[in-house]
Amino acid sequence: MSPTGSVTLRLLHTSTFQNSSFVDTEGLGFLEDIEVASLDKHNWNIRFYQPWVHAALPRGDWKALEDMIKIYLHKFTHLINEGATENGVPYPFVAQCRAGCEIYPNRTSRAFIYAAYNGQDLLSFDLDNHTWIPSQDTNISQYVLDVLQNYTALSEMLEVLFNESCIDDLQVMMHYGQAALERQELPVATVFARTPSPAQLLLVCRVTGFYPRPISVAWLRDGQEVPPGPALSTSSILPNADLTYQLRSILAVTPRDGHSYACRVRHRSLGTRSLLVPWGHSEVVLIAGLGAGLLAAVAMAVIVVLWVRRRR
Template structure:
């Protein structure tokens, strides 16, 4: 089943903002639960959610029944029925109290409807087996408040009537904050460790990047060299332009866009370099990615492209020459065999005569 549209938008935003670190299973691994509540009025709230292990969608929350829909076949078997019952009960309580608290604050402080409240809850597991739990709450797309799990306290991210109301409520209900800390810390880390075991193949998946270099001419005085990299996984990647073998430093002539997701859970990236037509330099796009190991992909343009074509033609001619020599050798061997067979038959006939 496909995730809700709102969750897809939330996922795209998360992937757009995600930093390009070289995370591996030996490094830091993060489990995130993204939740969006749209408050249409005082009596109607629409809630949706999405769970991510790194960038893999584990499941989504049905906005009508609040039941979990699994997106990977290995997710449900990873936990026992008791574990899933605990998680289901925990989030129903959290979502009910979250909606009630935000709605009460909006009515008390005359906040205009409609508005959107979001939260990102999760945990990080570090290489030394230590962990951290986090809770971030947003209001209309901006940071609202966060939960400090070390000190079990809430911190304001914006100073408004609504945020102060919510903070005062949470400070007066210390037991609720403690329950949030215990439930999310223990449950999140335990669930993540089991999910890592079952989902290791998905997390370790690697797809080679496909690189295309082409040019555009917005004006006679300018040439835009475009390096389009797509179909790679995992997300972290390094793309650079080389001028005569030297890396082009950052500047106004170089523009590299964000890493964007494809529909098949691979990624794409585009880097554009502005140059003067026929400036006499050779250019190449260099790509480094985990799937390539210690190697790099180097796709040339300009003079270096002619060298590449020459090298390819030379390779093809060399292969053709080798094939011709092999065919000649086979033909000569067969001809020799036919001569020997003919001489053998003639000798036999001579003896019989």
């Protein structure tokens, strides 16, 4: 689930128009970041990847969804080719759509549809007011806008598909896919150093193997968090082959500057605890949630020592 507690079902559609008669179409479906389905580019049939999706969507439902998607793709391909011809758009080019719906913790929901051309936002569809909104002022965006505003059948189909079917299907998927949505994997953090020059030391904190995606990684100098600045850089969160994530945070320091450094990791799988990996030490320390447990362990050790001494 997202940090806000909402759950999103996203459909990603990409069509590469090589020429007016050959279009390569790809489609993916995600529940949050879980890939649940893809579109067979040869026949536009839906392939499901999660075993619980079949239970969540009876065959009649996903067959109707598959038929609606095929109608949409036929209309989409015809519309784009027609617009390219009338506006002298050179081939090849790429048209993309991102659509779906989101349910919030208070059970309210929203649906969304965005279209792009060659990686640039083109227009979006306001499902509440049934209107298309341009994202740029170009000839092609104006042409597509004019066509879509008069293409009421497509707008009505999109409204049913995303304002109704998408929300209903998402609610069912949230029930059957609950275990997948609540999956948690602990992060593994290591700290090492690189020396690009004698005057500079790069401390690298590599965090990997965590799930879900949201995570907080910070550097501590003498116990105080290092604020953002040119000396601190953190990579994007990248996927691993085992469906977990990784990232790196790098802090530039002066060698032997007399300060102590540590990498601190916070993640949902850790609960109220944090991972603390000091530079120059191999051990990983769990903090901010172990105080009571640590005190209890110390007290138990003292009791055992006293008991053994009395027995002697």
